[in-house]
Amino acid sequence: MELTKAYKECENIIKEHSKTFHRAFSLLPGDQRRAVWAIYGFCRTVDDIVDESEFPEEELRVFEQEFSNFLNGQIDSSNARWVALADVFSKYDMNVQAFQDMVKGQKMDLAHRDYRTIDDVLDYSYHVASTVGLMLLPVLAPDNEKELRESAVQLGYAMQITNILRDIGEDLERNRVYLPKDVMSRHQYSEERLYERIGGEQFNAVWEELAGLAEQHYDAAMEKMHLYPVYSRPPVKGAAVLYRAILDEIRKNDYNVFSVKNYVSSREKDRLLSS
Structure with missing residues (x-):
């Protein structure tokens, strides 16, 4: 997935779920602002699994494995949240x-x-x-x-x-x-x-x-x-x-x-x- 599109998808997530945070962190410069969107996307994914999923324990285990793979450099290039977060991890000492x-x-x-x-x-x-x-x-x-x-x-x-x-x-x-x-x-x-x-x-x-x-x-x-x-x-x-x-x-x-x-x-x- 193209990086700009990945970040935009992450921004849409925070815009939908937390207008307060979106409003506040929109004041940041571009790179930092996009990084916040990506980190929020990670957090929102976990939160939605726990609050909305029919099988949260199973989905959370899958997510943890995906994050382990991510940390080992195995990035799901079709998933906007992992694509954006990978760019953040490459730029900052997370x-x-x-x-x-x-x-x-x-x-x-x-x-x-x-x-x-x-x-x-x-x-x-x-x-x-x-x-x-x-x-x-x-x-x-x-x-x-x-x-x-x-x-x-x-x-x-x-x-x-x-x-x-x-x-x-x-x-x-x-x-x-x-x-x-x-x-x-x-x-x-x-x-x-x-x-x-x-x-x-x-x-x-x-x-x-x-x-x-x-x-x-x-x-x-x-x-x-x-x-x-x-x-x-x-x-x-x-x-x-x-x-x-x-x-x-x-x-x-x-x-x-x-x-x-x-x-x-x-x-x-x-x-x-x-x-």
Whole structure:
């Protein structure tokens, strides 16, 4: 497959599935922008296998073998995602372990892991979200990659907790609960009430404790933002700001995460990115 076409297919994937990330990372220069599209294509493939496939365990094993073949130089030239990613790996010193850890994180969903503590949630968040930041660092900040690793991990924590708090209703439909049991217990809220989609003060208190934790991680990630080069600082900061704004949208909607898909409007995104 022709390389330009492969990258375009990857861009279409991120444009369809994550308007926030597409909007933010479109600010990058051409090579870096296309690399982000390709890395997102990898992540989206794994995510779709776990969430949409009828036989996710089998498909994930096939995907892992394909990635192993990819790392050994056996590229499926008919698959746009592998073609684009191969070009990325040829240009940047990529963190292979981050890709492998991300797949490991997706397996946690297949295992229906029990989340008893905040540490359990952070471990999951590292594997499915912080790893994405670690994948992107060689592209976004090749000279300061090591210095920015902890910041990338922090931002991944923040964004994934935001995802969890936004997608509670959707996750319940898949019989997935990411709210840690000790936090629910602390606020006298039960998993039974969660499955019944009962809100109120106790649920709001659980939600706010986790939102506060996410905001702490956003703040921690921002402390190292100056270490990103000029070309990648605006998109990284923009993605963080736009994602953090989801929390305030949920607050505006009176914590309704059971029947409403909370999102930041295009007008609000424009305001946030220009401020």
